Amino acid sequence: MTQARETPLLSCRNVTKAFGSLTAVNDLSFELAAGEVLGIGGPNGAGKTTLFEMISGQTGVTSGTIALEGRDITTLSPVGRCHAGLARVFQLNTGFDSLTVRENVLVAAYYGRAPRRMPGLRVPSEVGDRVQDALGRVGLEASADRPAATLPVIDRKLLMIAGALAMSPKLLLLDEPVGGLTQREIDRVADVVRQVAAGGVTVVLIEHVMRFLVQLSNRVMILHHGKKLYEGDASGLSRDRDVVEVYLGHGAGKEVARMAADRAEVRHVG
């Protein structure tokens, strides 16, 4: 008996984005099953952020289609995509400086989940609960009443993740969540992402920090000139000559092989 194939959580079909004569993303297709963590890497200018822009609706596709749980969202507004279950954390800070940490997350929780016609009248207790839960998941409860502007860089990054989590997303897009952080801080963000994924949220992350990418991703996709250079297990990265040549470099290739082996070891022990 043939088994019905499950609808992918996210499906990108022949997606292309051209800026004039420059094709930033070129006929890219991939699928994501619910519960996966997909890590996207690649050289600067490979088209990674442009891909996120198209998935989250900040920019339109030149051609191709994007579907969330089988529903075509290619032309849906960014806010419509939020309400459909898609949340994106940007590479650069997007918080409101003058609002407190709690208020920042409240804005996301209030507007990110359902259409609001009369803002500011009454915040349902269910929204307050989601805010509290999100703050707890990233470990920012103690800073809840601080203005966002006073937070250190790591906490601002965690605040953006909390905002996304407060929308109870099905799919979370993280654009370079650990860029510029120390190893200790990277580990803290990795713990948060691991917990989020363990809670059933599907994650796509863009990251140049290979340790983070390798440790967290079930599958890795490397882009180059807007096309897929590699898609597969992290352990295959260092064996792929094109990936080593174009992205990792020969020295780093060995290091990535070690990281992938460590990950396999952790999985085995766990």
Ligand SMILES: Nc1ncnc2c1ncn2[C@@H]1O[C@H](COP(=O)(O)OP(=O)(O)OP(=O)(O)O)[C@@H](O)[C@H]1O
């Ligand atoms: N709005 C735009 N207008 C014109 N060109 C753009 C625009 N946005 C991106 N590009 C170009 O598209 C290409 C892909 O850029 P993109 O930011 O997606 O790459 P990336 O892989 O995310 O790079 P990085 O790792 O440096 O963040 C680059 O050549 C970039 O200059």
